[in-house]
Amino acid sequence: MQQPQPKPPSPSEDKRWKLVNATMRRHGYAAHALIETLHSVQEAFGFLDEIALRFVAESLDVPLSKVYGVATFYHIFMLKPKGRHTCVVCTGTACYIKGADALLAGIHTRYDINTGDTTADARLSVLTARCVGACGLAPAVVVDGDVFGKLTTDSLITKLEALD
Amino acid sequence: MAQPAPLSTVRVVTLTIDDRDFSAREDETIIEVCRENNIPIPSLCHLDGLSIWGGCRLCMVELEGQTRLFAACSTRVTEGMRIQTQSERLRSYRHTILELLFAERHHVCAVCVSNGHCELQWLAQKCGVDHVRVPYRQAAYPVDSSHEMFRIDHNRCILCTRCVRVCDEIEGAHTWDIMGRGTDCRVISDLAQPWGDSTNCTSCGKCVQVCPTGALVKQGTSVGEMVKDQHFLPILARRRHAQ
Numbered sequence: 001m002q003q004p005q006p007k008p009p010s011p012s013e014d015k016r017w018k019l020v021n022a023t024m025r026r027h028g029y030a031a032h033a034l035i036e037t038l039h040s041v042q043e044a045f046g047f048l049d050e051i052a053l054r055f056v057a058e059s060l061d062v063p064l065s066k067v068y069g070v071a072t073f074y075h076i077f078m079l080k081p082k083g084r085h086t087c088v089v090c091t092g093t094a095c096y097i098k099g100a101d102a103l104l105a106g107i108h109t110r111y112d113i114n115t116g117d118t119t120a121d122a123r124l125s126v127l128t129a130r131c132v133g134a135c136g137l138a139p140a141v142v143v144d145g146d147v148f149g150k151l152t153t154d155s156l157i158t159k160l161e162a163l164d
Numbered sequence: 165m166a167q168p169a170p171l172s173t174v175r176v177v178t179l180t181i182d183d184r185d186f187s188a189r190e191d192e193t194i195i196e197v198c199r200e201n202n203i204p205i206p207s208l209c210h211l212d213g214l215s216i217w218g219g220c221r222l223c224m225v226e227l228e229g230q231t232r233l234f235a236a237c238s239t240r241v242t243e244g245m246r247i248q249t250q251s252e253r254l255r256s257y258r259h260t261i262l263e264l265l266f267a268e269r270h271h272v273c274a275v276c277v278s279n280g281h282c283e284l285q286w287l288a289q290k291c292g293v294d295h296v297r298v299p300y301r302q303a304a305y306p307v308d309s310s311h312e313m314f315r316i317d318h319n320r321c322i323l324c325t326r327c328v329r330v331c332d333e334i335e336g337a338h339t340w341d342i343m344g345r346g347t348d349c350r351v352i353s354d355l356a357q358p359w360g361d362s363t364n365c366t367s368c369g370k371c372v373q374v375c376p377t378g379a380l381v382k383q384g385t386s387v388g389e390m391v392k393d394q395h396f397l398p399i400l401a402r403r404r405h406a407q
């Protein structure tokens with residue numbers, strides 16, 4: 001008798017996995033929830049990395065190659081940001097109230113790119129993500145994996161300018 | 165592959181193929197009826213024992229009263245159907261499809277381990293493709309020799325998905341799938357990782373046997389030595405469906 005596959009633990013403490021899990025639960029962990037789930041990951045994290053793809057594949061019990069096939073078929077999914085550096089602006093409630101949109105506007109003014117875009121010299125990609133779990137630091141931004149908080153447009157641009 | 169339904173419920177239909185009369189079960193596809201009666205129809209993605217894919221479009225036939233063409237592998241026969249498998253239009257379309265396949269990647273037969281045992285090569289010979297009128301794309305694709313027994317040369321892949329289907333439907337591993345779109349399409353194992361690193365490949369070699377070209381081959385073969393054997397497929401397919 002086949003046992004249903006046990007659900008894997010979330011890859012990290014990051015609260016955004018809760019959003020992903022909620023999507024899968026809403027669809028009863030059915031294999032056809034794959035696209036919906038990848039959307040949740042992309043919305044929560046800004047892109048789909050290997051950890052996320054493996055987690056989704058295991059949770060929904062879908063073959064890895066199929067998950068990768070779907071993720072690369074649709075242009076809307078990003079496996080990695082295109083630029084050498086990434087700046088993920090948190091747009092969770094707290095950061096939003098504290099001026100996440102001003103940060104995005106500042107980036108747009110300086111680099112002429114919008115969410116999901118990469119500068120023409122492939123130096124910087126800017127993405128947005130749902131709450132990164134650093135509300136106490138609002139507005140927060142994740143630059144190349146490091147969280148920075150209580151930013152103003154000027155302090156953020158200074159940080160981004162300092163990247164090589 | 166159409167699995168025979170209980171006899172009582174299946175009707176028999178009559179039809180004509182190239183103006184000859186035939187009868188067939190209504191759950192059969194045109195290509196199945198043609199194969200039973202030794203009527204040649206070129207095909208690449210179709211393989212008896214695997215699900216229908218309908219991707220290569222080589223098996224196109226004409227149906228009387230219809231202007232568009234139909235894929236023989238994915239069209240079921242109906243009562244009174246009048247099928248033409250040979251015409252000038254079909255000949256030229258098949259010729260062009262084969263030329264496009266040759267132009268898309270690097271199919272250099274002279275140095276291929278499948279030389280002389282390749283379905284693409286046979287079809288080209290049968291359809292009289294002696295030169296290619298479209299420019300070659302000349303794009304280089306990777307070769308993955310990381311598996312201890314097998315090798316995949318993406319330059320020789322025609323994306324027929326036979327390997328993907330046999331791995332999923334018969335072996336049950338689903339190691340292979342197709343990534344990307346357009347000219348970026350590629351057969352991948354797991355998360356597009358080296359085949360040798362795959363965690364669910366069972367090294368059964370079914371994909372190698374069903375691959376029509378020299379894309380999936382055994383390691384250690386040299387020019388013309390790779391002979392494929394697909395006789396296992398209809399047998400395994402029947403047993404799988406009987407389960």
Ligand code: SF4
Pocket residue numbers: 320321322323324325326327328351371374375376377379380
């Ligand atoms: S590797 Fe072979 S079987 Fe697989 S899609 Fe390419 S040509 Fe077809």
Ligand code: FES
Pocket residue numbers: 206207208209210217218219220221222223224235236237238
């Ligand atoms: S054999 Fe019918 S489309 Fe390929």
